[in-house]
Amino acid sequence: MATLPRAGAVGAHPRDHRPALLTDPFLQRPEPDSTEVAWFTEFCGDAHHVLIGDGVGAMTDTELAAAAAGGAAHGVRVVAAQTVRLSRVAEDRDSHLPADRRPARGIAARAVYRHHAAVVVPAGDREPYRVISVLGDRFVVSETFSVGGPLAPGMPAVIMLTSDHQLLVNTAANIEFAARTITEQLGKIDAVFMPGDLVNVPDRASEWFDDERGSAFFAVMQGRGGRVASDGKAYRGAQILQHAPLYPAIGNHEVQGRRAGHTSLDDSLHNAVPRAVAEAEYAKVADSVNPTGDPAVKSQWVEDNSFSVTTYEEIFSPPRSGPGGKRYYAATVGDVRLITLFATRVWRSDRADADPAARTTGTRFQESHQHLTDPLAQGHGEFIFDDLAVGSRQYEWLRWELESPEFRDARFTVVMLHEGPHSLGENVVPAFTPPCRTEERDDHDRLVGIRYDYPAAENLLLRDVLPLIEHAGVDLVCNGHNHLWNRFTSPAGVHYLEGSNTGNSFGAFPDGSGRRRPVPPPPWNSEDTAAQGNPGGLSPTVPTIAPRRDGGGRPLPYIADNNTVVFQAIYTGTGTVTSWYVDMADTTAGAVKFDEFRL
Structure with missing residues (x-):
């Protein structure tokens, strides 16, 4: 055995003829009493272990070599890991990798292996750990991190809220500022809630691990990024997932579209x-x-x-609590009962051509006239990936969860989903309803066009899901998708928070702002698309501490600025939800606490 460099080994490529970790280990909590430690390599390897205990940081090379062979060391537990190869990850010519690591044409599968082991740490305790992977007569070992036991009821916890990373230019800066601010003001981060869009193209491996721009998901969330932000400075992100379990939800960018017949992962993404x-x-x-x-x-x-969510399901191990498997689930996180939904749909552009002959591209409103006879080439509108209508499997599961003892007994309750019922953003339209398909025919009954309507009255989030949430008295609904910050409070006291601004906002469209969302022309029904305001009906809440202001000095109930990053946290000791922003045009000012409320 040979001990390899411990620092800087993450991300090294097998061509170096030495084993290396593709990521640091990260934490998941698929079971109430155990924590899963997982990590990735580009080699299957001969053995993989988690080393846990007070002595792991001081292990000698001889002790590490013994542990690599599965042997015990004083004060260290050695837990064998299981290995599985990710089945769908790949690269293509658009991957941001060196030229010799991406194909010149087509889609090429990439070998990535996930190693995972369950460890048990008593509630309230925290232990140091490392991971070790063996390949032939060599091994690689991670740095030392810490893993905590389950958060017990009554134990104050800090839960970070973040969303819609998508390898954006300011994502690494966002996470670096967030971790520093939250830790300094509230304490160490105990868990992360993330309502979707972790990456941009889910089957592209480099977006998860080693995109050369420095903003891959794991690189940023583990402090190994290096993206130059809009202020011209490079940011690494922060070590978060090595120490705190992640609870993700599926966004539209965790869903890969049709792979058959495509030579581009981007094209595949958009052909769900x-x-x-x-x-x-x-x-x-x-x-x-x-x-x-x-x-x-x-x-x-x-x-x-x-379409598929296979890569997401193979990478993560969220709790399993019903028929949704990893796609929707519920979990108790200390004093919080978290219910996570699979509430998203394919995203398509808003172009709408009234003349069927002019439709050269498929959008949310229409099919291209070139694809009228090919169902697999059509887009089928912005269809919903998993039904949430009354009577659907997910709806009935949600209804059951909202009536469960775990929900009723929790001090705080949170529903997390990617697309939320309330927003001032652009992507809140069209209505969250299955597309209504109209086939247009000429005087000879020949098919000349296909278009889609989205009746506002049939919005599944507003018509079906929202009454359940309101009746149950959920404390907080957390979503992303629109790349902005805004929040709302219902008369029943339910708080709705969207905080997905990592620096790529689609804008905000409040009533009276003068800004209007695109509304399709006739024959579409313009009343189905809200040009301004929140289609859910609630008025936005102005931030309670330091709202941004418009040119006339009026406080704004949102932040939708490409050069501003926003982050949030829940402190369960007091039930306080805090939001901060950092203006990337003047980072010396630091993070500004601009909103705070109690659940």
Whole structure:
């Protein structure tokens, strides 16, 4: 065995002929009484272990070599890890990697292995740990981090809220400022709630691990980034996930579109197809593509020709608490009962051409006239990935969770979802409803166009989900998606917070602002698209401490500025939710606490 460099080993490539970690270890809590430690490499390896105990930081090379072979050391527990290869991650010519590490054309699979082990730490305790991976006669070991036991009821905790990273230019700066500010003002971060859009293209491996711009998801959340922000300075992010478990939700950028027939991961992302459409197309070709009727072959064909969240599900281990598996779940985090929903849809542009002959591109409102006879090439509007209507499986699970003893007994309750019911942002339209398809025909009954409407009255979040949340008296609803900060409070006292501004805002459209969301022309019904305001009906809340102001000195109930980053945290000791911003045009001013309220 040979001990390799402990610092700087993360991210080294196998071509160096030495094993290296692709990421530091990160924490998940799939079970109430244990914590999962997981990490990634680009080699399968011969053995992988978690080393935990007071003595791990002082282990000698001889002791590390013994641990690499599975042996024990004084004051150190050695826990063997399981390994699985990620099945869909790949790179293409648009990957931000050195030229010799990305294909010149097409999509090339990339070998990435996930190693994970469950460790048990008593509630209230925290222990140092490291991970070690073995390849042949060599091994690589991480730095020393700490893992805590489950947060017990009554134990004050700091929960960081962050969203919509998507490798944006200011994401690393956002996380670096957030970790520093939250830790200084509230204490160490005990957990992270993240309502989606962790990356941009989920099947592109480099966006998770080693995008050369320095803002890959794990690199930033583990303090190993290096993105130059809009102020011209480089930021590394912060060591967060090595010490605090992440509770994610699925956003539209965790859903990869149809992979079959594509040579670009970007094009694949934007060609998501509903499952029912892919299944109907499969029935037409089943005899040729699957003559033996193998269910696994059918399942793979349908996934390859519709959409998938497989990469997300293979990377993360959120709690499992019902029929949603990893897609939606509930968990108790100290004094908080967290309910996480799968509430998102494919995003498409807002172009709307009244003349079917002019439709050269497919959007949320229309199909291209070139694809009227090819269901797999069509977009099918902004369809919802998982139904939330009354009677659906997810809706019934949510109703059951909101009536459960775990929910009723919790001091604080939080519902987290990517697309929320209230927002001043652009992406709150069209209404969150299944697209209503209209086939347009000429005088000879020939199909000449396909368009989609989104009846505002059928918004599933407002019509079906919101009444459950309000009736149950949820304390906080946390969402992302619109890349801005705004919040609302209902008459029943439910707080709705969107804090997804990492520096790529789509803008805010409050009533009377003069700014209007794009509204499609006739024959679409203009009343279905709210040009201004919050379609959910609640008025936005002006920040309680230091609101930004417009040119006339009036306080603004939002932050939608590409050069401003925003972050939030919940302190369960007092039930306080705090928001800060940093103006990237003047970072010397530091973080400004601009809003605070109690649950």
